[in-house]
Each structure stands twice: as structure tokens, then as C-alpha cells.
Amino acid sequence: MVGKRAAKRGKRTPIGDRVAFIAMMDKDVIADIKQVALDEHRAAWDIKEQAAREVLKRRKKAK
Numbered sequence: 110m111v112g113k114r115a116a117k118r119g120k121r122t123p124i125g126d127r128v129a130f131i132a133m134m135d136k137d138v139i140a141d142i143k144q145v146a147l148d149e150h151r152a153a154w155d156i157k158e159q160a161a162r163e164v165l166k167r168r169k170k171a172k
Contacts, residue, residue: 124154 146153
């Protein structure tokens with residue numbers, strides 16, 4: 110069949126008003142994030158967003 114796409118892997122969730130943000134990371138960190146997402150039945154972007162929010166919260170408290 111022409112034009113048929115392969116199914117995407119991983120957990121797909123609605124992203125609401127979020128936008129794409131591409132960042133380079135160590136391949137081992139990426140693999141670990143993906144594994145945590147699988148273990149917790151969450152999307153990898155959700156794991157990364159949570160980690161970023163925690164860093165920003167700590168930074169705000171330090172000021």
C-alpha cells in the first residue's frame with residue numbers, strides 16, 4: 110500500500126499548549142529517561158519536563 114506509515118513507538122499523549130524543544134543529551138541519559146518513562150507508563154517528554162521544573166524550582170529557592 111502506497112503512503113502507509115509505520116506505527117510510532119512509545120507512549121503518545123496529548124501535549125496541550127506545549128511546543129517542541131530539541132536539546133542534545135548524552136545517549137545514556139536519553140536511554141535512562143526512556144526506560145523510566147516505560148516503567149512509569151509516562152511519556153518521555155513528561156519525565157524531562159518534570160526534571161526541568163524541579164531544577165527551576167531549586168534555582169528559584171536559591172536566589
